[in-house]
Amino acid sequence: MQSVDFLLARRNVCQKQTDNSKYPRQRIQLRHRTMTMRNGPVQRRLSLAAPLLVIVIGLLVLALGIAQRTIWQPPADITAEVDVSSVSAGQNAPLAVIESKALNQRPGPVKVNVQGSGSLQVVQGRSDDVDAWVGQTPHLKVASASDNFSSLNASFVGGAGATANPAGSDLWTNEQRGSGSLDYEWNAPGSGDWSLLVASDGKASAAQKISLTVPNDTSTPWAVPLIVFGSVLILLGLLYLIFGRGKGKKDGGSGRRAASAAAVVLLAALALSQAPAQRAEADDSATPSAPGSSESSSASASASAEPDSLAASVVTDGQFTRILDSVVKTVANGDAAKDANLLPSRIADPALQLRTGNYKIRSVVADYQANEPIADKLLTRIVSTNRAWPRSLVAVTQGPANVVPQLLTLVQATPRDNYKLTATARLLPGQSLPEVNTNGAAIVAADKKGTGQKTPAEALAALGDRLTNPDGAAKDSFAASQGFKYLDEVAKFQADTVAGSPQATIVFKHDPQPKSIVAFETADGGTLVFGTFTFTQDGTPKGEGDKLSVGDNAAAFTSGKDTLKGYVLTFDEQAVFYIPKAGPSAPMTMLAAERGLTTAAFK
Known part of the structure; x- marks a missing residue:
């Protein structure tokens, strides 16, 4: 009896072992499914983080581009000025000469403002004519502006020449008069050097303050690229959020691939943002050693200087x-x-x-x-x-x-x-x-x-x-x-x-x-x-x-x-x-x- 029970128990154990050896793949799949169910929330969070990061970076880049066109954009005009009393040191300067270099230091029209007491006048003439008319008369000389165009470089020039009123001279191509404050818009009337002469009546001080206002360089070369790149990054992130998640359920690697693609786009944008600076540096370093470029510059300088080398007519x-x-x-x-x-x-x-x-x-x-x-x-x-x-x-x-x-x-x-x-x-x-x-x-x-x-x-x-x-x-x-x-x-x-x-x-x-x-x-x-x-x-x-x-x-x-x-x-x-x-x-x-x-x- 005991032997019969032993044999039955032995058979049941063997049968269980046989059943377990018949279904090993089902057990592996079950185990994998169990692990996948445990890791699913983590993968979904990662698939959301990548496009959101791209969108955030895109917003930052877009904001930088917009800021260059708004709060960071340079002012439209810049002004350089000089207080005459600080230069003349108490000496009377009945005349003030604004030289050609100061007027041409920045491109574009120049708005000249002269402030003083009483009558004021600004006359325009060729530089050699202005200098000849002033002669040895004491005067203020405005030679140039500072590099950032915030102040005028002026000096007092003494002399024993007689004073005179410049009004009505045949040497001038233009004259303008005012009282207290005078605005004069200067545009180069022709080739060659031209100057402005500021005076009151030829005896009193020419002016108390002189300022030159010129157009500023308001260009923002990176504004448009930054706006475009930022918009592209935002678009890529949104596209991934919309279309990439569904595919991610079937293919867990697609989220990682989208994140990698966004990173590549970001790196490309950063590379492009650096490229012009690198090209500029390359151009600067190449200029001195480029014979073709040097010859072209010299020819251009000669061509532009040639008319000035010829004496100008004495009158227009x-x-x-x-x-x-x-x-x-x-x-x-x-x-x-x-x-x-x-x-x-x-x-x-x-x-x-x-x-x-x-x-x-x-x-x-x-x-x-x-x-x-x-x-x-x-x-x-x-x-x-x-x-x-x-x-x-x-x-x-x-x-x-x-x-x-x-x-x-x-x-x-x-x-x-x-x-x-x-x-x-x-x-x-x-x-x-x-x-x-x-x-x-x-x-x-x-x-x-x-x-x-x-x-x-x-x-x-x-x-x-x-x-x-x-x-x-x-x-x-x-x-x-x-x-x-x-x-x-x-x-x-x-x-x-x-x-x-x-x-x-x-x-x-x-x-x-x-x-x-x-x-x-x-x-x-x-x-x-x-x-x-x-x-x-x-x-x-x-x-x-x-x-x-x-x-x-x-x-x-x-x-x-x-x-x-x-x-x-x-x-x-x-x-x-x-x-x-x-x-x-x-x-x-x-x-x-x-x-x-x-x-x-x-x-």
Whole structure:
């Protein structure tokens, strides 16, 4: 019985062992399922953390980009200023010069603000003109601004020069006036260096405070990239949250792959944000050793500097028009009143002598011919590039009252003088001016030959000899052109005067005035010369008791018509002529002339 029970128990144990060996895979799967159920919450938390981290980083990057465009964006303008009293140290500075370097230190327009007590003025001119006008007068010099454009570098320049009011000078291209505070917007009017001159009345302190406001560099090159990259990161995180979780239930590794992809995108964004800086460093280091780049820079500098290396014309179009208008109005006022006292602001000798004499004669001789009016209708002009003083301009004008064009010579004697009309000459019939660079003619000095056959002084002396002695050594020095008729007319006048005064010895002289010479180089290499003669007619009785008489026009100066001792009549005589280019001998050509009685006296 016991053996039977033992055998049954033995069989049951073997059967259980057999059952366990038949289902090992089911047991492993059950064990894995149990572990997966335990680890599921952890994996879900990890799958949420990765996209959320990407979204947070994206928000931070986006915020940085927006901040660069808002709270961190630089101001639109920056201002540099100087307190004049802190620089002048109690010394009076009636003038303040804002130099070209300060005005051009930053690109764009410059807003100039000047503060002071009483009247204020700001004038604009070429830098060399401003410096020449200021001269040795004590002044404040604003040379530049600090590197960050927060203050102006200024200094006081002492001197013993006379003070003066700069208002109305022909040197300025623009003027603006105010009281207490003056705002002036400066834009470079052209190539070359330009400066501003600040003053009150030329005696009082120029200003108390000067400031320059310029556009600031408000560029934010990283704002857009940061905004874009931040937005991309946020989008990637949201996409993963929406689409990545469902897949994660089936594939536990997809969450890790999404997190890895987000990290790659973030690293790429950071790499891109560093790339421009690296490129800039590479460019900076490469610049000195890049021959191609160096040659290009040098060529560019030469090209931009080339116009500045050429001397600028002494006046702009606007200045020329303003000067001519002022001369025309001044002469018109003097002519209308027959008052020479109204002329000196715009007319100088010999033109002043000519009109003064004409007014005097007409005050006595009612039908004496007046000088032709100065017309404002400009036909052409000649503007020199000689920036030394005296400076010269020529205007060719013709109005309804002018039978032929007039050639007007305008001279500025010193920087503080305005241009004045010094000579007028009427173009002779059939003549025309040679071609000249109207906006940059080269001046030929009176004692320099240039490219012509003679110096202007030699040529003027030859013309004087030809006028004084028509049959002398200079007889063939001028061409037989339409202008030659003027020379014949002068010779005929002198011969007729001698023939009509048998009881008198009459001597004519045409003395050249070298200081009056203004000469320009022509396009063909010749020289165009403007000059003045003092033309005298000296009459002396041949015998004792012989009486000489003068006309009504001369009597306006002599207070009588008859003399037993003789007389001297003095004329101003203007001449314009052309000297051919050096080479085979060729005669000069007379182009324009004018003559008028300026005074007369008995011996």
